[in-house]
Every structure is written in structure tokens, then in C-alpha cells.
Amino acid sequence: MKKLKQILIVVICTSIASQIYFNFLIQGFTIAFSVVVFSIFLYNYVELNPIKTAIITGVITPVYKSLWLYPSIGNFTESLKTTAPEIAFYTTYGIMFYFLYYNNKKKDLTKFMVLIFCCDFFSNIVEISIRTKIIGINSNMIKDLLIIACARTLMALIILIAMKYYKSFLIKEEHEERYRRLMLMTSSFKSEIYFMNKNAAEIEDVMRKSFSVYEIVSKNHYSDELKNLTLDIAKDVHEIKKDYIRVMRGLEEIANDKIDVEHMRIRDIINILEIDIKDYIVTKNLDVELDFKVHCNFYVSEHFYLMSAIRNLIFNSIEAMDNKKRGLVKLKIEECRDEYVFTVSDNGIGISESNLGFIFNPGFSTKYDKETGSICRGIGLTLVRDLVQDIFKGNIFVKSMKNKGTTFTVKIPRNLFRR
Incomplete structure (x- = not known):
């Protein structure tokens, strides 16, 4: 067929x-x-x-x-x-x-x-x-036929070379697209695993507290029913912790096998992010303009974490537009004394002064679905803060005015990166 x-x-x-x-x-x-x-x-x-x-x-x-x-x-x-x-x-x-x-x-x-x-x-x-x-x-005809055959052969050669070049161009574009997707996926993956590691410590703390409750109940001769209940809670938390750690270790192995790139230049990281974010804006039909300016270039070893942090801040700014017309998200990276300064700003709806003190808390979010009432899980900014402070030994600051916009500033010591 x-x-x-x-x-x-x-x-x-x-x-x-x-x-x-x-x-x-x-x-x-x-x-x-x-x-x-x-x-x-x-x-x-x-x-x-x-x-x-x-x-x-x-x-x-x-x-x-x-x-x-x-x-x-x-x-x-x-x-x-x-x-x-x-x-x-x-x-x-x-x-x-x-x-x-x-x-x-x-x-x-x-x-x-x-x-x-x-x-x-x-x-x-x-x-x-x-x-x-x-x-x-006659000989003239034969000569002309030779010229015709040569001309058509040359045309076929040009077309075939053009087809091969175009095919290789498409393959290259496809490979680059896959590479970008893989980088972004691994970046998100590693960042989520990092957050899970931090949660594992909190689970450990909950388990210790639950065993402490059991010991207090046992020493104070409470009812057997309450004693058994507290022991069951402690055991359940322990089992949850074991399963959680097992899953986490498996995910870490997968993440480590994804891409083996020791260092990336900051401009390459931003180029990947810019392409991905522009695709998102086009797909969602958003009226948002990007203005990315990288005034310095340096190598980043923990590039997956940095990519995830910047990406979270930029998407946070895009979501803050709330379908606003002529939205603008700016990213500026510059060198200032002994620090690299990353600034992400937008002209979105801003953050109220009463919420500014809570935006980095786990689970806090002002975003919700107006139709379903579902609230976002709110770990984006928490993850960004943890990555900046724990991985890069830096600090993050936020300034915002209601209905004017928000600016996030990340400062990371320059000695953490290689020029």
C-alpha cells in the first residue's frame, strides 16, 4: 500500500x-x-x-x-x-x-x-x-542533448542539496528544541527534588514530635486507647518518611542521568528561558512584552537551580499581570562590586503591603481560580528564596506597589561563579 x-x-x-x-x-x-x-x-x-x-x-x-x-x-x-x-x-x-x-x-x-x-x-x-x-x-543534436542532460542533472543536484540542507536544518532545530525542553524540565525536576529534601527534614521533625507525644502519654498513664493512637501516628509518620525518601532517591537518580553539563554561561541560560517564555506567551495569547538585558557573562555550575529560580520569578511576574494590557516583564543581570544582581520587575497588579511579609512562606498564595476557587500551591517564591539562600548564599528582596508593579532583586556573591 x-x-x-x-x-x-x-x-x-x-x-x-x-x-x-x-x-x-x-x-x-x-x-x-x-x-x-x-x-x-x-x-x-x-x-x-x-x-x-x-x-x-x-x-x-x-x-x-x-x-x-x-x-x-x-x-x-x-x-x-x-x-x-x-x-x-x-x-x-x-x-x-x-x-x-x-x-x-x-x-x-x-x-x-x-x-x-x-x-x-x-x-x-x-x-x-x-x-x-x-x-x-546528427552531431549537433547529440551535443545539444548532452547540454540538456547536463543542465537537468545540475538542477537535480541543486534541488537535492537544498533538500538535504533543509532537512539537516530542521533536524538541528528539533534537537535544539529538545535540548531546551530537557534543560527546563531537568531544572524544574532538580528544584522540586531540592524542595522535597527540605520537606524530608520537616517530616523527620514531625516523627520525633509524635514519638515524644507517645512517651508523654505513656509516662502519664493516659488511657491505652490514646497511647495506642499516638503510637500508630508515630509509626505511620515513620512509614511515610521511608516511602518519601525512597521515591525522592529514585527521582534524584533520574535527574542526575538527564543532562551532564558541568557549567553554563548565564547568557545561554537566559536565551533558553527567553525562548521558552516567549512560546508560553504566544500559546496563552498574552499581551506581555519581555525586556531581557544581560550586562555581564559568567559560568554557572548550579545552573539548573539558577534557571529554576529566575524562571519562577518571571512566571510569577507574568501571572501578576492578571490579563492586563501591555504587560511588561524586565530582567536585568549586572555586576555590582562583589555581587551579581538579578532584577525581575513587572508592571502588574502588585502585592498589597499586608501580604509582603508572607509571600515567601510555604503554601502562601494570592492566586486562585475564579471559576473553581482552587488556590495555587504557593511554593514558587518559597523555592526561589531557599535556592538563593541555600545554594547560592545570596539574598532576595522585594518591592511592590499596588496596581503599579513588583520588583524582585536577587544578590549573589560573585565568587560563587567562574568568569
Whole structure:
């Protein structure tokens, strides 16, 4: 079924391309672009039998051309007689291609180009011999046919090279896109694992407290029911902790296998983020403009964590627009004395003064779905603060004015990065 579809494509495209031509040598003999198209398909559809494909194409193409010639000639039989010799051209072309290239184990573009030149030239001789009834072929005709074969071979070569270049370009674009996605996914993954590690310590603390409660209940001779309940709680917390740590270790192994990149330049990190965020803005049809300025360049070893922190701040700013028209999110990275300063600002709805003291608390969020009433989990800014303070030994500050916008400033010691 697949081969039948491919043959159908070859026949249709070759027939259509046969209308791109110019008259040459003798009346009724045309030099058509269809031969170039046919050769390109033979190169790409390597599984097709060239003889069968050539015969089918050689039958259909003349019939198609006859239909176009009929209005000017006025007689379909005469139109068909004019185009029928092309059957010999395609048949000869297919046979030569089959025996000289298709069955050859060693195939490359150079051999292909030499062969289609020969196929074009000798097939033209066969066709023109039939048209002239093997009379009237002279050295000038042969020279012209050589020029035609050379010209069509050159056209085929240019098209094939262009196709290869375009294909490699698409593959490169696809690989770059996958790389960006993988970097962003790993960044989020590692940051979430870091947050889970911090939670593991809190689970440990809850477990200690629950055992302390059990000991107090036991010493003070409370009821057996209460004593058993507190012991069950302590045991449950312990089991939850074990399962939690097991899952966390598995995720860490996966994250460590994702990408092995020791250092990244800050400009490369920002380029990846900018492409991702622009795609998000277009997808969500948001009226938000980005203004990213990186005034210095340096290597970052913990690049996944830094990427996650900056990304969280930028998306926090985008969400703060609340569908505002002409939203603007600015990112500026500069060097100031012994620190690198990262500034993310927006012209969004701002944060009320009463909430400013709580925005870094775990679980705090002012974002909710107006239709469902669901509140966001609110770990974005908490994660950013923890990463900045624990991983980069830096500090984060926030300034905001209601209905004016918000500015987050991150300051990280310069000695943590390599220039």
C-alpha cells in the first residue's frame, strides 16, 4: 500500500511538472522539468522498483500531456501520437537506472548524478530516434542533448542539496528544541527534588514530635486507647518518611542521568528561558512584552537551580499581570562590586503591603481560580528564596506597589561563579 501511494505521488508530480517545458530541436519534442522531478523521486524513494515506476509514469504522463494539447490540436489521437514517444524515454530511463544504480550496493550522490546524466542523455536519444524514425540525428543534436542532460542533472543536484540542507536544518532545530525542553524540565525536576529534601527534614521533625507525644502519654498513664493512637501516628509518620525518601532517591537518580553539563554561561541560560517564555506567551495569547538585558557573562555550575529560580520569578511576574494590557516583564543581570544582581520587575497588579511579609512562606498564595476557587500551591517564591539562600548564599528582596508593579532583586556573591 505504501509503495502504491509513493508511485501515485511520483506519477502525479511528474505529470504536473511535465507542463514546465520548452520546445527544442524538432516539432513535438519538448524539454520538460518532469525529468528532474522524476529523478529526485527515484533518489528519495529507494524502495520503489524503477522499471515499474518508470513504465507507469511513462504511460500516464503522455496521456496527461495529451489532454493539455488536445484544445490546440483538436484531435486527441494526434495529441497522443505527439506525446507517446515519451513512453520510450521513461522506460529506457527506468531500465538503465535499475541495472546501473538500483542493484548497485554502493550508492552515493556522486554516482547518482553521473547515472541520471547518462540516463537522461541516452533516453533522449531513444526518444528522438523514435520521433525521427532513426533518421536525422546528427552531431549537433547529440551535443545539444548532452547540454540538456547536463543542465537537468545540475538542477537535480541543486534541488537535492537544498533538500538535504533543509532537512539537516530542521533536524538541528528539533534537537535544539529538545535540548531546551530537557534543560527546563531537568531544572524544574532538580528544584522540586531540592524542595522535597527540605520537606524530608520537616517530616523527620514531625516523627520525633509524635514519638515524644507517645512517651508523654505513656509516662502519664493516659488511657491505652490514646497511647495506642499516638503510637500508630508515630509509626505511620515513620512509614511515610521511608516511602518519601525512597521515591525522592529514585527521582534524584533520574535527574542526575538527564543532562551532564558541568557549567553554563548565564547568557545561554537566559536565551533558553527567553525562548521558552516567549512560546508560553504566544500559546496563552498574552499581551506581555519581555525586556531581557544581560550586562555581564559568567559560568554557572548550579545552573539548573539558577534557571529554576529566575524562571519562577518571571512566571510569577507574568501571572501578576492578571490579563492586563501591555504587560511588561524586565530582567536585568549586572555586576555590582562583589555581587551579581538579578532584577525581575513587572508592571502588574502588585502585592498589597499586608501580604509582603508572607509571600515567601510555604503554601502562601494570592492566586486562585475564579471559576473553581482552587488556590495555587504557593511554593514558587518559597523555592526561589531557599535556592538563593541555600545554594547560592545570596539574598532576595522585594518591592511592590499596588496596581503599579513588583520588583524582585536577587544578590549573589560573585565568587560563587567562574568568569
